[in-house]
Amino acid sequence: MDCWRKIQSSGWIFPTLILCIYGFFAMMRPSEPFLTPYLAGPDKNLTIEEITQTVFPVWTYSYLALLFPVFLLTDYVRYKPVIIIQGVSLIITWLLLLFAHGVSAMQLVEFAYGMVTATEVAYYAYIYSVVSIDHYQKVTSYCRSITLVATTVASLLGQLLVSLAQVSYFYLNAITLASVSVAFISSFFLPMPQKSMFFHRKSSPEVSIGPTEKDRQNVTNQANSQQDKDVMTSSDNSQNSPVSQPFKNQDQKHFLTVLVQLCKDLKECYTTKKLLYWSIWWALATAGFNQILNYVQVLWDDKAPSHSSAVYNGAVEAIATFLSSITSLTVGYVKMNWDLTGELALGIFSALDAGSLFLMHFTKDIWTCYVAYLVFKACYMLLITIATFQIAVNLSMERYALMFGFNNFVALLIQTVLTITVVDSTGLGLDVGTQFLIYGIYFATIAGIFLVRSIYSIISIKCQKNLLRNPETNEAEDQNINGYATRL
Structure with missing residues (x-):
């Protein structure tokens, strides 16, 4: 009991612990690597064309529609109410997966899962509103690492249950439902934050959003005096009293002020060329x-049909997550001038991603396809970690959250265009193998853009350094130019 009281009174340990418990059980989903075999199997009996062209695209569309309003x-x-909503959405998703049937029901599953992914922003932003800035680095590490651990454990557990215990995919989904239910229950124990990054943050001299502290005090004093005058009035009269109107107007003005300030902050973020280029890569690559994540299981099923071949999706996802965590961790220990070599790294590793996707398209061997996927995911996680770091070191926490959200929103717009054009039956409706050829060309284009850009930047920087190292030559050239101008 004494230990529990110390945790609760620590200020940062208790909310971090509860959030990590929530994050672990929310991501502990052993059925996820086997979604396509489950939908294509006897439980749901959908065709690959229905899964690819009709069911899976709904997730992209719902995620896009929900992201900005949910943000x-x-x-x-x-934050806390949205985390609870995410818990409800997770339960609805897996209840439908377990007991609903038909294409329309599975589309509803994808819509509910779109709500799950759209509300992830609440999980990653919550902790910054309940702990002091001194603990930001520590709690960020805990909250992000626990999700990687949960994903790895869930994938391994799913693979072991399928391969060794011959557990059906239906029962994997039942285990997932139990796990996300625990996450939902734990969300109620999270302390309610008193502030947030934009609408409920304290005013500061650097960034002023909404009314100042003095304005709030004046409003509070006016409200208190008005309450003293109207203390004997009836409840009906108090609801219609004029004091409610100033507060309503003030709330509307505050909301509009915040939106205007967000637009200004967003504009300032993207006026920096460095941040703009990193954000362009972020949106395109994401x-x-x-x-790839949405359709790679369909590709694996095409290379080795689940009804006639052993399925190792869980093992592959576990290894991919482990490799991703290692590559992400490596970035923190590599000492490089990212201003000079960062865009070159984007170009080189994006080229590796493109090569992996081409290999996944052309190979007929499922194990080669698995290895190519591991390389692809590890390279992307390495680059997104570098991009996140480069953007974060140049922005305040508020602007980082804003830029993170907007970059993901742009990424979703691009993904929606890809889905409509390449995947959806209303567009080209290409088979999954041809889709991965298109994605390989897509990443090759990204690699080409950033390789050319990085080479240009490196040459420009070296030329500037040479000019600075030879001031006498520059001065002589300036004198010759001035003398020539005088003679003219």
Whole structure:
């Protein structure tokens, strides 16, 4: 009991512990690597064409539609209610997967899962509103690492149950439902934040959003005096009293002020060329990465049909997550001038991603396809970690959250265009093998853009350094130019 009281009174340990418990059980989903075999198997009996062209695209569309309003709502209601909504969405998703049948029901599953992914912003932003800035680095590490651990454990558990215990995919989904239910229950124990990054943050001299502290005090004093005058009035009269109107107007003005300030902050973020280029890569690569994650199981099923071959999706996802965590961790220990070599790294590793996707398209061997996927995911996680770090070191926490959200929103727009054009039956409706050829060309284009850009930047920097190292030559050239100008 004494230990529990110390944890609760520590200020940062208790909310971090509860959030990590939530994050672990929310990501502990052993059925996820086997979604396509489950939908194509006897439980749901969908065709690969229905899964690819009709069911899976709904996730992209719902995620896009929900992301921006959920982003604003998350900050306005101060995170915890949205985390609870995510827990409800997870339960709905797996209840439908277990007991619903038909294409329409599975489309509803994808819509519910779109709500799950759209509300992830609440999980990653919550902790910054309940702990002091001194603990940001520590709690960020805990909250992000626990999700990687949960994903790895879930994938391994799913693979072991399928391969060794011959557990059906139905029962894997039942285990997942139990896990996300625990996450939902734990979300109620999270302390309610008193502030948020945008709508409920304290004013500061650097960034002023909404009314100042003095304005709030004046409003509070006016409200208190008005309450003293109207203390004997009836409840009906108090609801219609004029004091409610100033507060309503003030809330509306505050909301509009925040939106205007967000637009200004966003504009300032993208006026920096360095941040703009990193953000362009972030949006382009994330769009392609999400497409790969969404359809790679369909490709694996095409290379080795699940009804006639052993399925090792869980093992592959576990190894991929482990490699991703190692490559992400490596970035923190590599000492490089990222201003000079960062864009070159984007170009080189994006080229590796493109090569992996081409290999996944042309190979007929499922194990080669698995290895190519491991390389692809590890390279992307390495680059997104570098991009996150480069953007974060140049921005405040508020602007980082804003830029993170907007970059993901742009990525979703691009992903939606890819889905409509390449995947959806209303567009080209290409088979999954041809889709991965298109994605390979897509990443090759990204690699080409950033390789050319990086080479140009390196040459420009070296030329500037040479000019600085030879001031006498520069001065002589300036004198010759001035003398020539005088003679003219």
